[in-house]
Amino acid sequence: MDNIAGQNSGGRVAVNITVLVLVLLWLLPTVGLFVSSFRDRDQISNSGWWLAPMAVDLNFRTRVATDGAREEGGVFVLEGNVFADPALAANFPDGAGVVAAYGTRAVAPTEFVAGEVSELRGGGNLVVNRDGSYRIEAPEALDRGPTLYFEARTPPKFTLANYQTVLFADGMDRAFINTLTVTIPATIIPILIAAFAAYALAWMDFPGRGLLIAAVVGLLVVPLQLALVPLLRLHTDIGIGQSFVGIWLAHTGFGLPLAVYLLRNYMAGLPRDIIESARVDGATDFQIFIRIILPLSFPALASFAIFQFLWTWNDLLVAKVFLPSGADTQVMTVKIADDLLGSRGGDWGILATAAFVSIAVPLAVFFTMQRYLVRGLLAGSVK
Amino acid sequence: MSPVLQGILTIIIGVGGCVGYFYGSNLLLDKVIFPARGANIGRNINRANQVRPWLFLFPAVFALGVYLAYPVVGSFYRSLFDRSGANFIGLGNYVDLFNEGTFRVAVFNNLLWVLVVPALATFFGLLIAQLTDRLRWGNIAKSLIFMPMAISFVGASLIWRFVYSANPDIGIINALRDAMGLAVLDPLQVQFWNNFFLMFILVWIQTGFAMVILSAALRGIPEETIEAAIIDGANPFQVFFKIKVPQIMGTIVVVWTTITILVLKVFDIVYTMTGGNFGTHILPSYMMTYMFRDDGRATAVAFVIMLLVLPVMIWNIRQARAEMR
Numbered sequence: 001m002d003n004i005a006g007q008n009s010g011g012r013v014a015v016n017i018t019v020l021v022l023v024l025l026w027l028l029p030t031v032g033l034f035v036s037s038f039r040d041r042d043q044i045s046n047s048g049w050w051l052a053p054m055a056v057d058l059n060f061r062t063r064v065a066t067d068g069a070r071e072e073g074g075v076f077v078l079e080g081n082v083f084a085d086p087a088l089a090a091n092f093p094d095g096a097g098v099v100a101a102y103g104t105r106a107v108a109p110t111e112f113v114a115g116e117v118s119e120l121r122g123g124g125n126l127v128v129n130r131d132g133s134y135r136i137e138a139p140e141a142l143d144r145g146p147t148l149y150f151e152a153r154t155p156p157k158f159t160l161a162n163y164q165t166v167l168f169a170d171g172m173d174r175a176f177i178n179t180l181t182v183t184i185p186a187t188i189i190p191i192l193i194a195a196f197a198a199y200a201l202a203w204m205d206f207p208g209r210g211l212l213i214a215a216v217v218g219l220l221v222v223p224l225q226l227a228l229v230p231l232l233r234l235h236t237d238i239g240i241g242q243s244f245v246g247i248w249l250a251h252t253g254f255g256l257p258l259a260v261y262l263l264r265n266y267m268a269g270l271p272r273d274i275i276e277s278a279r280v281d282g283a284t285d286f287q288i289f290i291r292i293i294l295p296l297s298f299p300a301l302a303s304f305a306i307f308q309f310l311w312t313w314n315d316l317l318v319a320k321v322f323l324p325s326g327a328d329t330q331v332m333t334v335k336i337a338d339d340l341l342g343s344r345g346g347d348w349g350i351l352a353t354a355a356f357v358s359i360a361v362p363l364a365v366f367f368t369m370q371r372y373l374v375r376g377l378l379a380g381s382v383k
Numbered sequence: 384m385s386p387v388l389q390g391i392l393t394i395i396i397g398v399g400g401c402v403g404y405f406y407g408s409n410l411l412l413d414k415v416i417f418p419a420r421g422a423n424i425g426r427n428i429n430r431a432n433q434v435r436p437w438l439f440l441f442p443a444v445f446a447l448g449v450y451l452a453y454p455v456v457g458s459f460y461r462s463l464f465d466r467s468g469a470n471f472i473g474l475g476n477y478v479d480l481f482n483e484g485t486f487r488v489a490v491f492n493n494l495l496w497v498l499v500v501p502a503l504a505t506f507f508g509l510l511i512a513q514l515t516d517r518l519r520w521g522n523i524a525k526s527l528i529f530m531p532m533a534i535s536f537v538g539a540s541l542i543w544r545f546v547y548s549a550n551p552d553i554g555i556i557n558a559l560r561d562a563m564g565l566a567v568l569d570p571l572q573v574q575f576w577n578n579f580f581l582m583f584i585l586v587w588i589q590t591g592f593a594m595v596i597l598s599a600a601l602r603g604i605p606e607e608t609i610e611a612a613i614i615d616g617a618n619p620f621q622v623f624f625k626i627k628v629p630q631i632m633g634t635i636v637v638v639w640t641t642i643t644i645l646v647l648k649v650f651d652i653v654y655t656m657t658g659g660n661f662g663t664h665i666l667p668s669y670m671m672t673y674m675f676r677d678d679g680r681a682t683a684v685a686f687v688i689m690l691l692v693l694p695v696m697i698w699n700i701r702q703a704r705a706e707m708r
Contacts, residue, residue: 011619019514019524022507026528026587032545032555048558049545181390189397196405197443206436210707212444217703219451221644221696225670225685227450229678230457234449244389248397253450256443285435286409314535316651317667321674333537337655348545348553355541359534366533370526377592378599 036352040157044348055153057100059109060088064136064145075124078136082128082150091154102128102150109149120146162353170344171327172354175335179313179358181244182323182331186251186312187305193252194259195301199289201260202267203275213264219257227254228321235322244329247322254318255308262307265379266300267293303376306369310362332358401442408438455689462682476683486684488662489669492578493647493691496665499579501642503586505635508593512601513623525598529591536588536651543584543656547571572661581663584652589645593638600634601627640695647692666691 035049047056062085069078082099083092091097103111104121112118114130124138128150136146166172200206201213231250232242240246270293278288294301312318316333323329330339336354344350366373412434413419417427465472480486511528515521531539548554549569551561556570571577604627612626628635650667657663659672666688673681 015514015518019511019518019521022511022514023524023527026531026590028555029542029546029587030530030534033542036545044553045550046552048552048555050555050558177387181387185390185393185397188394189401192398192401193442193446196401196439200436200439204436204439206433209436210704212440213707214700214704215452216447218696218700219447221692221699222451222455223648223667223685223688223692225648225650225667225688226458226682227454228674228685229461229682230454231450233457233461233678245393248393250450253446256447257451260443260447284409284413285432285439286405289439310533314538316535316537316654317671320671333535333651336541337537337651341655351541352545355538359538362533362535363530366530367526370529373532374595374599377595 033352033355036348037162037356038158038160039349040159040161041347041349043154043157052158053156055155057151058091058154059149059151060091061106061109061147061149062088063147064134066142066145069141075137075139076141078134078138078142078145080134081132082134082148083132083152092152097132097152097154099128099130099132100151100153102148104146104148106147106149110151114150162349163357166350166353166357170340170350170354171330172332172335172357174328175330175332176357178329179331179333182247182251182319183309183312185248186255187308189248190252190255190259190308191301191305194256194263194304195294195297196289197260198263198267199285199293201264202270203288203293204285216257216260216264220261222257224254224317228317232321242322242324244323247318250318250322251308251312251315255311258307259304262304262376262379263297263300266297270296299372299375300379302369302372303379306365306373307376309365313362404442405439409435412438458682458685458689461678462686463679465679466677468678472679476679477687480680480683480687485659485664486669489659489664489666490687492663493665495578496582496585496646497643497691500582500585500589500646501639503582504589504642505593505597505639507586507590508595508638509597509628509635511590511594512598513627516598516601525591525594529595531588532591534588536584536649537655539584539588540652540655543587547580547656571657571663574662577657577661577663581652581656584656585646585649589642593642596634596638597631600631604630640698644692644695647688 032049035052036044039049039052042058043052043056046058047054060082062082064078064080066078068080069076071077082088082102083097099114101110101113103109104118104126105111112128114128117125117127120126120136120138122138123140124136126134126136126146128134128148132150132152134148136142167176201209201216227250235241235243235246235249240249274292274296275288278292283291314333316337319331319334320338323331323334325334325338332354336351336358340351340354344354412431417431417434419428419431421427461468462476463471463473465475511525515524518524534542545553546555547570549557549567551557551567554570557567561567570580573580608626608630609622612622617625648667650665650671653659653663653665653668654671659668664672666684670681670684670688673684
């Protein structure tokens with residue numbers, strides 16, 4: 001009853017429609033990428049992905065064979081069907097199709113409408129019918145068959161070829177493994193370090209505690225850009241250089257403020273009684289932490305782990321700076337941004353597929369663990 | 384050694400090292416340095432408890448210090464030197480930057496981003512949170528709008544290429560223009576407005592974040608205040624703007640500032656969509672043009688970003704301290 005337009009059924013319909021439109025708008029670009037990744041290369045560049053389920057007009061060429069020529073009342077006649085060309089069998093498996101237009105020059109492949117009689121260069125005339133059958137009449141025997149260009153409807157074609165190229169030929173498999181190699185240690189290592197610190201900040205009393213918490217809140221917003229130059233320098237000086245070890249350390253450092261902040265907020269909210277009674281029973285802080293706090297904080301640990309995983313998986317900046325740029329250390333984001341966009345800039349099927357491969361894992365994590373993600377977000381910003 | 388093995392080894396060393404460190408250092412403290420026995424048992428236990436927090440904190444404080452606190456100082460120091468790093472030139476890098484046209488464009492664009500992206504993302508987030516509040520399929524709708532949060536900026540940029548592409552068979556915008564008989568154009572080359580097209584990608588990603596948090600805040604509003612307003616004859620719009628929004632103002636501000644901070648860090652979208660061409664540079668992407676080429680300039684740009692973040696940082700710290708009291 002307190003909805004903006006919830007008081008009458010008309011209002012409710014309006015709300016439903018508005019939300020539906022917004023959801024479709026939000027979903028549309030991603031659907032485009034997904035559909036495109038399964039489309040045939042020629043079809044992508046000839047019709048929009050929103051027309052993917054429809055037939056596409058594509059241009060083909062075929063060379064007419066001269067061996068079937070016969071003489072008919074003083075002219076040489078050559079008859080056949082363009083769809084019979086074995087080279088086109090992949091597109092017209094049953095040897096039939098519909099020709100919309102045809103031509104004899106590569107620059108004007110659709111010069112004439114199907115069924116229209118046209119003049120042949122070098123004398124004679126030519127007709128290609130809608131069913132693909134053609135008839136060439138020439139005043140003298142042709143030594144070379146002319147090349148015919150024609151536009152035909154091709155049925156919608158979906159293929160896994162893009163995935164095959166991306167995963168096995170374009171080095172994306174390597175990039176995928178590299179991304180995993182960066183992500184997993186960079187997610188696991190900060191959790192433990194942060195959990196201990198968060199416990200100390202939440203449940204131990206010592207001078208300077210408030211100051212440290214304030215410092216963590218402050219560091220939460222330090223722009224990463226500041227860290228790049230000095231840290232790369234530091235890594236080079238201590239012999240790590242640009243390497244996986246370097247990026248693990250960097251991600252650990254950059255993820256810590258959020259980890260400490262989230263975990264401290266969560267741990268501070270745990271019931272005091274449990275911890276007090278454990279203390280009274282003679283448990284040390286170490287035991288309290290391992291036996292009580294850590295298991296109880298599982299939801300917060302999970303939400304940080306998801307954050308850190310998504311962040312490191314999706315990161316481009318840190319990977320560009322702290323990893324060498326060679327193919328055997330490239331992660332997927334770098335591979336797409338620096339490699340594929342350059343070399344495969346016009347190959348939309350490959351680009352769409354590569355993008356989809358790189359977002360598939362985060363999306364799976366997102367949809368299975370959304371509960372923890374939302375909880376973490378709320379712990380981080382709503383009081 | 385293959386990176387995968389190296390990774391597994393790192394996990395083992397990292398996790399094992401952490402556990403070993405915490406366990407070992409506690410053991411050392413309790414059994415060797417301040418043993419809880421002998422003549423000074425009381426004093427020893429107290430001392431051990433004074434030291435213990437720092438044992439727990441040390442790895443985190445050390446990592447934070449090296450990876451976040453030191454770079455703030457280190458970057459500023461480096462920005463006072465020239466390209467080679469050998470000659471001190473004071474604020475020379477900053478002066479050069481301000482004299483450079485591209486830098487001024489980047490600052491201007493960055494201010495646009497900071498104004499537009501948080502505003503739009505918060506607006507859409509609030510709108511969707513309110514509309515889906517009592518909807519039967521509201522959770523599905525929210526989940527779908529939240530989804531772009533999981534997508535990388537690079538992935539999002541590629542997704543949006545299928546919207547912005549100049550080829551009417553790829554880009555939806557040009558397909559629509561084509562259908563309406565308008566000439567095809569490349570949206571990303573339309574000076575000034577192309578910034579907004581890039582911004583919309585980030586709005587698309589961040590709206591879900593704003594929506595989730597604001598939706599929780601809306602649910603937290605006490606029912607009585609709303610009921611009272613309705614009984615007093617408030618219409619739905621008045622209920623929303625005069626009763627609900629003021630009560631969640633604090634959360635709106637938090638969402639707004641969080642997105643603002645993010646906007647100041649994102650370089651991926653500009654980098655993959657236009658590479659900063661056609662007048663679309665923002666500070667983070669502009670910094671990357673100097674990265675690996677002129678560290679003095681790069682750190683100077685980074686420090687300018689830091690200065691822009693500073694007010695939000697101070698505000699955040701004050702909020703956090705106020706909450707703890």
